[in-house]
Amino acid sequence: MTTPQYYRTLAWLESFLVDIDAVVIGVCEFESVQRFDKERLESALQQCINHHPNLRLNIATFTKPYYFFQTKQSCSTPTYIELESKDEWQRIVDDELNTPFEFNNEAKGLLKLFVLYDKDPTSRRQYLLLKYHHSIADGTSGMILLNTLLSCYFNRDQKLSTLSSLSDSETLAFPQVTNEDEKKTEDMIQTILAYKRQWKPMIPYEPATGRNLTIYHHGTPENMAQLLNRCRQEKVTIGSVLLTSIYFAIAELVKDTWLHDASSYFSNFKFDLDVNLRHRYPSPLDRHEHIGLHIGMMTLNEIVISRETKFWSLCRVIFNDLQRNLSEGRHLTYLRANRLTSTDEQIDEQTKRNDGRINDLNFSNIGPYVFQREYEDLKLKHYYCVGSNPCPSVGTNVILVCSVESLDYVLLHEAGEKNRLIAKSWFDRMVGLTDRVWRQTESWTFDHFLKEST
Structure with a gap:
């Protein structure tokens, strides 16, 4: 050869x-x-x-x-x-x-x-x-x-x-590494090491099978239009609504462990959030240039859910956290720190104990289809992005959301009956909540969400 x-x-x-x-x-x-x-x-x-x-x-x-x-x-x-x-x-x-x-x-x-x-x-x-x-x-x-x-x-x-x-995301993220960049990266490294060395999966699963399967859901144009209007009223984004719905659905999944009485709360849910970097560099790219394989990653700060947590209040907390992370460049720092911690032996040992898992979830809101949807007599109805990264390498589940006329969701999970039932359970609750949450009032809480399923 x-x-x-x-x-x-x-x-x-x-x-x-x-x-x-x-x-x-x-x-x-x-x-x-x-x-x-x-x-x-x-x-x-x-x-x-x-x-x-x-x-x-x-x-x-x-x-x-x-x-x-x-x-x-x-x-x-x-x-x-x-x-x-x-x-x-x-x-x-x-x-x-x-x-x-x-x-x-x-x-x-x-x-x-x-x-x-x-x-x-x-x-x-x-x-x-x-x-x-x-x-x-x-x-x-x-x-x-x-x-x-x-x-x-x-x-x-x-x-x-x-x-x-691009051969390396850091080429644009850190064109000239300053002392401030180094300090931010070092702080992020210590944070990552602290939780990844002791992290345990929160979403239940059965051991890895080596095969991934998908679950799909598409909403309706009416629901997406109503959700967009509600987001404008609340001054948040659809992305922050999706994340809030994920938190509610996962909190319900593990409520017997975390929410056993009125005073208890759910927290410490760890996941990677993909961030499109095309227009978020210190030196912005040309607005029409499209970069393959160019996302950043970040985690949110401590998010806490109790039975009294209001959906739209939590959504604003998440939205503000996202904006703060983006404005401070923490998504770029997280990308760099992840690379620098990738050879840590203690994290590697912990990953093996978790059957190859390094995170609860990987989430990517890919966004709307960015070109025309009709080509003569051909009309694009739905666009699903499938795969991205397999389970369990980047998490116990991977969720991706696109939109054409409605929100098109894909959940990636490992094969196995237990994994399928768990994935479908929280995925159905998450997408169902996102579809209808535009109807809910400011006072609607996680406790109301729980009572819907009983």
């Missing part, structure tokens, strides 16, 4: 995503009069690959450090699958989520396209699955790739964004 020609070395986070076989799948549900023309779609896919240099890369993993290399032939052929049942697409996504890419292959890149269509020829529903390795792009990148693909398919004359990779 020949040694592939070196392109560049992978940075720490990229290398980690290779080690855990992290993939992303953009699940695009369309309503259309006609099915995709195979010849046109294959041509559009080739144009998409040619437009984005990242899609022409593969990874040499013979020894560390890993490195990217250019594939010798940058082509890919769509895979067409006829659906036998309404929900078969979910099984296909789960299978692909658990099928790693082939590295060290000079003939294959790190992108695959699947076309799913109903057996009934009169059906207006069809799906595109954009599967790519997480080391070359992030969740929002799937939206950019989809827009490129469809713009090429319909011969739209427009300027297309190009995914560009």
Whole structure:
């Protein structure tokens, strides 16, 4: 076997995503009069690959450090699958989520396209699955790739964004490391070491199975419109509402342990919150430039829930905490501190005791679909971002939220009946609360939430 020609070395986070076989799948549900023309779609896919240099890369993993290399032939052929049942697409996504890419292959890149269509020829529903390795792009990148693909398919004359990779997030986050940066990082390192060395999972689970499964939910356009209006009134964001709903749902899940009487409270729930960094650097990027694999992470300060906690009051606390962390650059510091603590032996030992878990949850509010939703007779109905990072490597569960006309949720969890029941239980409660919370008054509390389920 020949040694592939070196392109560049992978940075720490990229290398980690290779080690855990992290993939992303953009699940695009369309309503259309006609099915995709195979010849046109294959041509559009080739144009998409040619437009984005990242899609022409593969990874040499013979020894560390890993490195990217250019594939010798940058082509890919769509895979067409006829659906036998309404929900078969979910099984296909789960299978692909658990099928790693082939590295060290000079003939294959790190992108695959699947076309799913109903057996009934009169059906207006069809799906595109954009599967790519997480080391070359992030969740929002799937939206950019989809827009490129469809713009090429319909011969739209427009300027297309190009995914560009950065070898290291810290290059922009800390262009010139100051004493203040060092002090912030050191403080964050001590905080991370203190809780990760003793952290125990709060969400119940059964031991790792090595396979991840997904649960989906989409709200309604009416609920999202009402929620947006309520958020404007409360001067908060949908992201802070989602986080408040997560806190309520998890607190209910563990209420027998934490909330055994009126004076008790729930706290110490630890999770990573992904933050889009595209416009949040000390030296901002061009507003039209899209960066693959470029998120920051942060945790919230101590959040406490008792039976008397009011939803909208907690939402404002979380919103203010988010804004403070962003304004102080703590999301960038957390990203850097995580890398610097990644080789800590005590954390490694603790992770092994927790069956490979390092967090309760990873949450990413990817946000709205950022391009047009209609391409001639093709209308994008839902966009789900699936995968991101697998369980349990980054948490016992991973939740991602996008929006087209409504909020589209995905929960990733480990296979196993116990894990499925636990995940579905709190996920259903969380999305149900988010869907209807715009109706709740200022005085509506966690105790009211608990009584709804009895």
